[in-house]
Amino acid sequence: MTHQTSATASHADMANCIRFLAADAVQAAKSGHPGMPMGMADVATVLFTRFMKFDAADPTWPDRDRFVLSAGHGSMLIYALAYLTGMPGMEIEDLKNFRQVGAKTAGHPEYGHAPGIEVTTGPLGQGIATSVGMALGEHMAAARFGADLTDHYTYVIAGDGCLMEGISQEAISMAGHLKLSKLIVLWDDNSISIDGSTDLSTSDDQLARFEASGWEATRVDGHDPEAVAAAIAAAQKSDKPSLIACKTVIGWGAPTKQGSHSTHGAPLGDDEIGAMRGTLGWSHEPFALPEDALAAWRAAGARGAKARADWQARLDAAPADLRAAMTTALSGDLPEGWDTALNAHIAALIADKPKVATRVASQKALDALVPSVPAMIGGSADLTGSNNTKAAGMTPVKPGDFSGNYIHYGVREHGMAAAMNGLALHGEFIPYGGTFLVFADYCRPSIRLAALMGIRVIHVMTHDSIGLGEDGPTHQPVEHLASLRAMPNVHVFRPADAVETAECWALALQTKTGPSILALSRQGLPTLRAEGADAMPSAKGAYVLAEAEGGDRKVTLLATGSEVEIAMTAREALQAEGIPTAVVSMPCWELFAAQDQSYRDSVLGPGTVRVAVEAAGGMGWERWTGEAGAFVGMEGFGASGPAPALYQHFGITAEAVAAAAKARL
């Protein structure tokens, strides 16, 4: 087999394989970004042939080094590497099919679409921030399962744009603080961005900036393989995360265009590529490669086979309980008995009927879950006491001590969300993290990537309406429920009481294919549910909490979260006037939309007067109320004041709900 050849080829030829594959694929697609792969071809060749611990035959082997292409527009680099090293499922035809509908070789690298892609990238800064979570996950897995079984680096290629994005600061600050010594960032330091030279917009001394956050930082000629190799070797030995500024020429090799932003995001053109074949002495047709260079690449791809086999042997020889714990963690399955304590907790809630904020109920649910689900990693963006995210017994992760299971992310919502993605992608963990719902806006780009990748991360977003009171409109979400519900593949849960909160936690944990949001109240809410876990009605997304009495249902009141209580009070008033009224609790629109029509109709009561109440903007509610229905909620931003006064002020009251229903009867 090719990849067993102990082939040799020149560094230049191997790097030029990347360059021509990138230039030719972009040219064939008439679309793409050749400049970055051409500029970083030397660095990538050094990294993948001399340092990266990976086995192309099994690109998802758990203890592999992670490679993150934060500058995701240079996607042809990652596709070329996958093909060159011989990863299964990446053939030359895939490269020829770059950027076509259905191709593995999408415009930007998409997690799960092709081998070797650890994370979907493209939105700048996300890769470097996600890699912080991966590097943290590596340390945490090592602390749990032993350095024998987890001991790898996380390498990142980042561009100027990544370092300009604010999220990069949150990421490097977090990585430096926690001393994530096995994180190595290779900065494609080419001084070019889309508008032209980077000095149009930035003058940062990046090395000094990273050093200020506790990183090792150095600069090398990115076209000098030995200098790059020496820098990586030094970085591996550091007890800090490392930045290696690789001074490169964008589009290196393109005779008239290299060094210019014209190579960044457009095909080079047949003439330029032809001339490049001349100057680089490359006699091969597009997508054809010199045999010795390809063989050398395939050999590089097989370098890690022994490391993988050794790792497997160590795992097989590990104590049974350790092996089982690690295997369960890596499977992503919830361990046997994970919900026993939770179910007992739900039963107790139904018996005791406490009045508690759902954020507090969430903490109680966590108290019941975390001991049974060791994969759960908590955290908060500096709102631990407000988000109620720290379950009993959780201990913080500290610089250099990764034995804990709670992360103080700091006031870094965006970096937290990206790090959570990285933790989930590393494989052993179910991260959840807290902030206020209004600050979902700060983390939205990372939540979106989680949704696109289909990974399990859980956002605990408390203070979910004007019900937070005095902090006022800057802190009161109005449009956030709608804007999160608008995002594909996200489950937005807004439980009405402690029982629903516990159920929603169970549902979020079981949602392995995408992120979940738990929108939770600051204010206390009564327990409304009389039935418990066996019924688990939250699983259907919406259900009849209280059916109409005394005749056929005439009115259906739809509500979520803290407004279900208001709907229940309105129902009492309507029933007292002889109007048979049902209350529907809708903790999760997405799950409800997935039910069949007959169930949905049985809940919504299409022939009845429908009134929805939610302390938020009304966008989207017409779907459930119909055109003739009504919505009681917010029409604009909130205000500062005590919560009960605000509900009155904005007319979100049982009286208003009942009046809206009667006006339509």
Place this chain on the structure above:
Amino acid sequence: MTHQTSATASHADMANCIRFLAADAVQAAKSGHPGMPMGMADVATVLFTRFMKFDAADPTWPDRDRFVLSAGHGSMLIYALAYLTGMPGMEIEDLKNFRQVGAKTAGHPEYGHAPGIEVTTGPLGQGIATSVGMALGEHMAAARFGADLTDHYTYVIAGDGCLMEGISQEAISMAGHLKLSKLIVLWDDNSISIDGSTDLSTSDDQLARFEASGWEATRVDGHDPEAVAAAIAAAQKSDKPSLIACKTVIGWGAPTKQGSHSTHGAPLGDDEIGAMRGTLGWSHEPFALPEDALAAWRAAGARGAKARADWQARLDAAPADLRAAMTTALSGDLPEGWDTALNAHIAALIADKPKVATRVASQKALDALVPSVPAMIGGSADLTGSNNTKAAGMTPVKPGDFSGNYIHYGVREHGMAAAMNGLALHGEFIPYGGTFLVFADYCRPSIRLAALMGIRVIHVMTHDSIGLGEDGPTHQPVEHLASLRAMPNVHVFRPADAVETAECWALALQTKTGPSILALSRQGLPTLRAEGADAMPSAKGAYVLAEAEGGDRKVTLLATGSEVEIAMTAREALQAEGIPTAVVSMPCWELFAAQDQSYRDSVLGPGTVRVAVEAAGGMGWERWTGEAGAFVGMEGFGASGPAPALYQHFGITAEAVAAAAKARL
């Protein structure tokens, strides 16, 4: 009058006025953040009594120094200062009414609610980032109107949380690059955040970090008035922006709680405040102040009266054209004749019927507008050529040269949005800035503040759907139109052709009370409009672009942007089958929602079969289609491929629209 007294009082007494007002108001409200105002009382006293150029009698005088409380939770600091210095409309009763419904003294400082508030703050990092736009605006105004008429500092108080937020990096990087030498940030360096000591989550060397971005940085004892004063004086002289780390004790003065995070976000309690009265020798009742200290404060508030009068005299003496230009700019009104060239452009479009992308059409509209509206300041987050934001003749702002009218914001969408807010707030400018629509997520918190403040900023968001093609789902907005439409007080424009694009630009410029978003296509679109500017149908938000023919309307097709062309093709097919079909173009939902019911009904045709088509998620469309209507659009994320192939792949076609209509007839 009190404020004319040349009163003297000790620094300590004056600072303690702030401390007790903050502690007592928070205690009265049983809600709020006393720790920050108490810790920064010394710094604020030095700043406002010795440095700030302001006249309390006229808090919005154009050449005042700007003061931004980036750590907005410490709102009692700004309210105390407004009261102490004697700003009109801030009385002791307002302080007693802190955080109550309808009070000027909201939980966080809200622009327009009370005097002395330059920008709404609370979401951390926003203040410091907005201040960059203000400081930039100062330099740009000076370049335009002369340093005689604009010559002031912008002071910021920022907390640890502000500096942890990623947006702060975008802001300081931009400020350092542009050499905004009159921006002075006073960092409340108290080493405390909500979770506890900042060393739970951060180890950054902030001084080194700022220096790496081209700032002057120093550290002083924040409780030593002379040290603070010396640092501010030095910062004023620097040719760089300056960071002054003020080492403070949070909650300074609280005998048992100072230095602890327990003072951050909760009332101190009557006992603690009582004890503080003892230790600080403060014999006054809550909200009562020593006469000499208040008199000294009032004198400080009147210090700037002469500067203001001198400025007014200089303005009055300025050449008439300069005076008129500055006065017009400050009024926010569009200059006479602003739309003459635009109207001629629209007439030419209707005659020529070009097929162009609406992003290109936007550039043509800008070419017609910018020469007539000098207040317009363009820019892009490193996507100038893609966003088509640089109108003919625009010149870039450069470090130290502020004569231009175009800003290369770099890959800093969030910082751009905040800086645009700052430019708008400074008063003379109408900023617009470009990025891809998908990256609206990166700037959302700043867009939200613009909406909450009701200020005019215009976001040019191109590549507005799967129509961008090969870049794939990371770059294809799906949920962004819905999530922006969900935000109160935002106008989301999605024009269908070059004519609508020009009209939407005119409408955005005329929307002085909130931000506008222009969602623009990458791909070419035909000119569909036969009528021009006099009709200006876009002003109603939606209108019948093509009425049904051959009988009463049976079908209404609703569309926006690039899908209006698809609706027109579907209409042709339906009309050919004898089905009278109208097409409604809906460039702005918010403007349409504001029309009266009879107009809305005349457009929507409630009795007809309604089908909406938009290359985005469907959330919210039920409002316009009714429950029985249909929506043709996206159900999940996009994909990488050429745009026409993607429209086919996702079934967003005229055939699908016609079929959906016929299925409902």
